[in-house]
Amino acid sequence: MPKEDCILVVDDEVVIRELMSDILTDEGFTVFSAPNGRKALEMIRETNKFVVLFTDIMMPEMDGIELIREARKVAPSLVPIVMTGYATLETARAAVKEGAYDYVLKPFNLSEIKMAVSNALERSRLSNENARLLEITELFNISESIASIRSEEKLLEFVLGAALEKVQATRGSLMLVSADGRTLELATCTGLPENLLRTKVDLESSISGWVAKQVQPLLVQDIRTNPTVDKMSWQLTENSFVSVPLERKASPIDETNIMESAIPRVIAVLNVTEKRDGTTFTERDLKILSIVANHAAAALENVRLLRDVEDAQREMVFTLGEIVETRSRETGYHVKRVAEYSKVLALKCGLSLADAEVLRMASPLHDVGKVGIPDAILNKPGKLTPEEFEIIKTHSQMGYDMLKVSKGRILQAAAIIAQQHHEKFEGSGYPLGLKGKDIHIFGRIVCVADVFDALGVKRVYKEAWELDRILDLFKQERGKHFDPEIVDVFFDSIEDILQIRTAFPEPLED
Numbered sequence: 001m002p003k004e005d006c007i008l009v010v011d012d013e014v015v016i017r018e019l020m021s022d023i024l025t026d027e028g029f030t031v032f033s034a035p036n037g038r039k040a041l042e043m044i045r046e047t048n049k050f051v052v053l054f055t056d057i058m059m060p061e062m063d064g065i066e067l068i069r070e071a072r073k074v075a076p077s078l079v080p081i082v083m084t085g086y087a088t089l090e091t092a093r094a095a096v097k098e099g100a101y102d103y104v105l106k107p108f109n110l111s112e113i114k115m116a117v118s119n120a121l122e123r124s125r126l127s128n129e130n131a132r133l134l135e136i137t138e139l140f141n142i143s144e145s146i147a148s149i150r151s152e153e154k155l156l157e158f159v160l161g162a163a164l165e166k167v168q169a170t171r172g173s174l175m176l177v178s179a180d181g182r183t184l185e186l187a188t189c190t191g192l193p194e195n196l197l198r199t200k201v202d203l204e205s206s207i208s209g210w211v212a213k214q215v216q217p218l219l220v221q222d223i224r225t226n227p228t229v230d231k232m233s234w235q236l237t238e239n240s241f242v243s244v245p246l247e248r249k250a251s252p253i254d255e256t257n258i259m260e261s262a263i264p265r266v267i268a269v270l271n272v273t274e275k276r277d278g279t280t281f282t283e284r285d286l287k288i289l290s291i292v293a294n295h296a297a298a299a300l301e302n303v304r305l306l307r308d309v310e311d312a313q314r315e316m317v318f319t320l321g322e323i324v325e326t327r328s329r330e331t332g333y334h335v336k337r338v339a340e341y342s343k344v345l346a347l348k349c350g351l352s353l354a355d356a357e358v359l360r361m362a363s364p365l366h367d368v369g370k371v372g373i374p375d376a377i378l379n380k381p382g383k384l385t386p387e388e389f390e391i392i393k394t395h396s397q398m399g400y401d402m403l404k405v406s407k408g409r410i411l412q413a414a415a416i417i418a419q420q421h422h423e424k425f426e427g428s429g430y431p432l433g434l435k436g437k438d439i440h441i442f443g444r445i446v447c448v449a450d451v452f453d454a455l456g457v458k459r460v461y462k463e464a465w466e467l468d469r470i471l472d473l474f475k476q477e478r479g480k481h482f483d484p485e486i487v488d489v490f491f492d493s494i495e496d497i498l499q500i501r502t503a504f505p506e507p508l509e510d
């Protein structure tokens with residue numbers, strides 16, 4: 001039994017207080033005593049070192065039952081035991097229902113008290129252990145969720161929500177540190193006016209700024225007595241709050257880079273205030289918020305890294321698309337329109353917005369393989385010989401081979417599209433002769449978008465077709481060249497499609 005546990009004895013009779021103190025001190029405990037509930041509650045509020053509370057029931061000012069009720073709000077892990085005579089045994093049993101753990105009868109029996117204390121300590125240890133386990137499990141769940149979020153905005157909202165929930169607070173914010181490390185921007189908030197979103201504050205004159213600059217968490221129980229930040233207290237309506245930095249993991253670059261001072265260590269600051277029960281924040285809250293902030297910082301860095309990779313991919317796709325255009329003398333407007341048609345069709349086919357967006361970004365590369373086709377064939381005016389057509393056909397497999405090595409979402413999609421945009425639904429297309437739904441949905445969609453657009457424009461080898469003639473062809477080829485469902489979706493979306501066609505017209509010939 002750990003002997004450093006503190007016990008609080010509350011009784012209006014001094015004899016009882018002294019007797020209990022003697023017994024428990026002999027057992028090696030540190031004992032404090034109070035003559036009534038009010039005084040006892042003050043002592044509990046002042047320090048949370050008490051593990052067991054022995055209390056009388058009938059006392060002036062505040063009785064034992066009320067004391068237990070109030071004490072449990074302040075110190076939920078405190079184990080209360082009531083001391084009672086036979087006359088008030090029923091009240092004592094009622095107290096147990098109210099949250100007392102046990103009762104001991106006066107006059108005291110030494111072994112009974114020892115037993116009660118020993119049980120109470122065991123109970124306290126178990127409930128502490130349970131609480132810790134529960135906390136670890138919950139924090140684990142939070143960190144798992146945090147790690148699975150791909151969008152920065154959603155991530156920040158989730159982190160703030162989880163933080164408020166974990167420490168039972170009602171108001172809070174997440175401030176992002178600007179790239180130059182000089183200002184903080186309110187990225188998301190709860191319980192604050194919406195119009196504050198995106199507002200910026202200076203690092204020098206704000207509490208969050210102090211936290212970001214010092215790279216240190218801040219737990220304030222009463223701002224009026226806190227010399228660190230009391231000058232900035234006009235920013236708050238609450239007296240107690242916690243601010244924790246979201247710290248970037250130190251990278252080896254930091255040590256060698258002369259730009260080190262320009263890269264802020266702290267990428268964001270998490271602020272919470274206003275406890276639901278009106279109490280002040282504790283060291284435990286600070287610990288929990290620091291754990292949440294750690295996970296959030298790592299996740300935020302990952303999300304940004306992923307975004308950078310995707311930006312780089314997007315740029316590469318764009319550059320490649322431009323090369324193809326120049327090479328095949330097709331205008332950039334063709335690939336732009338195909339991209340937009342594809343997105344419209346994808347959404348109408350029921351694909352997610354994210355997939356539709358990937359398709360939009362990847363579809364401009366459908367003819368990337370044409371960079372490998374000799375100029376004389378690619379830009380030959382008039383009809384191609386069968387041999388020349390066979391060479392042209394190699395562009396789809398060539399495009400796939402060029403792109404397939406990439407691991408990125410967009411380029412992987414582009415590889416599939418490059419390979420399958422000349423497959424036909426009935427199985428007579430190239431290069432693989434795939435049939436029906438064996439052709440990837442991206443391939444089936446781009447096939448419709450590409451043919452629709454190509455027929456409508458003039459090329460060195462053909463005139464532009466009238467719209468009616470194109471639409472007739474789509475009706476004829478429904479289920480043959482094209483996926484019948486996508487043709488239906490195409491006709492359903494014809495207004496959007498034509499709008500795109502008008503929005504990106506072919507430039508006039510010079």
Ligand SMILES: [Fe+2]
Binds near residue numbers: 366367395421422
């Ligand atoms: Fe093609």
Ligand SMILES: [Fe+2]
Binds near residue numbers: 366367450
């Ligand atoms: Fe095309």
